[in-house]
Amino acid sequence: MLRWTIALIAALVAGGASAQEGGFGSLARLNPEASAITAQRGEVQIRLSLSQGVPFRIFTLDAPERLVVDFREVDWVGTLGPELVQTKLVRTARVGGFRPGWSRMVLELAGPFALAHAVLNTGAEDGSADLVLTLAHTSAEDFAAGAGVPPAQPGWDLPNPADVAPADAPRGEGGPLVVVLDPGHGGIDPGADAGGTLEKDLMLGFARELKEALLRAGNTRVVMTREDDSFVSLERRVSIAHGARADLFLSLHADSLGEGMARGATIYKLGADASDAASAALAERHNRADMLAGVDLSGTDDVVADVLMDLARMETQPRADLMARALVVALKDAGLPVNSRPLRSASFSVLKSPDIPSILLELGFLSNGRDLDNLTDPEWRAGMAQAIADAVGAWTIADAANARLVRQ
Ligand SMILES: [Zn+2]
Incomplete structure (x- = not known):
């Protein structure tokens, strides 16, 4: 089982740089017409057609079952996600910005599906790249065991919620x-x-x-x-x-x-x-x-805090x-x-x-x-x-x- 598929491929970054030199801008752009989330023989297939390769990482989250793919910033050209879904094995999809410079796709899965293959096909003359992910059905136990946010990596993660700079002194009488x-x-x-x-x-x-x-x-x-x-x-x-x-x-x-x-x-x-x-x-x-x-959202309940x-x-x-x-x-x-x-x-x-x-x-x-x-x-x-x-x-x-x- 692939626990965390973290794909940071230097060649892809180089591909991005050459596209930039070609005057196309550094942002990978989705081609929505050539992208879809489908199913074949009980497996989910996610195909994203991008104008150029970008570094990405994949992980799953439980309760409910979700697949998350983070990317170096992608221009989703107005696509919000649900329209990509063409199978009942995926409840819905969301794509969009996650934090500055980084983008995300989240699939809400209709059951425990784990990543079986991840392939990024590049090499087309125009520098475009096809990311194809295949998800296979697994047991709920195995899915839960493999789920979780990967270890922190610079740039990929949201700031820690508790990590907010404390304000200046508390407001005294007459303070703003x-x-x-x-x-x-x-x-x-x-x-x-x-x-x-x-x-x-x-x-x-x-x-x-x-x-x-x-x-x-x-x-x-x-x-x-x-x-x-x-x-x-x-x-x-x-x-x-x-x-x-x-x-x-x-x-x-x-x-x-x-x-x-x-x-x-x-x-x-x-x-x-x-x-x-x-x-x-x-x-x-x-x-x-x-x-x-x-x-x-696991581990966010705290009875004492509630009281x-x-x-x-x-x-x-x-x-x-x-x-x-x-x-x-x-x-x-x-x-x-x-x-x-x-x-x-x-x-x-x-x-x-x-x-x-x-x-x-x-x-x-x-x-x-x-x-x-x-x-x-x-x-x-x-x-x-x-x-x-x-x-x-x-x-x-x-x-x-x-x-x-x-x-x-
Ligand atoms: Zn609202």
Whole structure:
């Protein structure tokens, strides 16, 4: 059994260099028409046609069974992955950026399939390369034994979630308010897709605009969980908020929901039980995105930590409630479309900081035509950013007043 197939082939790097000299750019490009994930005689075959060879590595993850292929950066030419799958032996596929300069493909397998062959065919006149992987059925025990993230190698891995630079000194009286903005999704996780308009791109752009609005208000420091189109695990988003000693965490989204019925801004706070089925589905989908991006989720449960978090949340939750209500008031005051039931709760992993008031804001729903028009309109977004900045200002004053009451 191949445990970790780590293919770092110098010849391929040289191939990349010659393509660069030829003026084609250094990025390997996928040819989606010549690429597919199929099955033959019970074996899965993955064929990726690339404009040039790139170093890659392959590993598997369990619970659920996944195959992960990391590459030196590949231009996926708009392919998101699911359209490559032509067999029921693979539930779905995701392709995209993983971290700057590196790309990833993740297959969610319909059972325990292990890598049997990996071949990279190069040598065509144009320098193109075909990566062909064959997966054969194996036992669940063997699959589990062979699964796991390979040993750390420079460049290939996400930063350790705990490895976030500690912030400057904690905020004293009158120090700047630290707001962490979390543009939803990113990299291999595109979020909602409205005819090519991707949630991850819209939210990164909006977060930058909101950052400016918050900085204009003064005495505020803004930290972003991502500054570019990179994948950031949910765990790391929370770690970044802790590292920054955030006073407030705002996760920004514009998902697709139902058949375009959901519309208007909707504000989610953490709840053990979702306030409704749609909220539960939304939280599940977001928490699942990490799985589909190939994050190893084994060993992330910790009962003791859960108890400590529950204790801390008893103090944090009312402060998050206050922020949620401030948002509804500010958005309505600004005449912005607000959902008919704007305050909801669900078990979003990204809201699980025990000591930081955390809110997930659906600015609107990409599945709704009017919301989509709004979200792609710079003027509308400027009004939304200002309204959120106003809500943060109102919350800061009310939160400080509450804190004084508690101390008395
Ligand atoms: Zn989202």
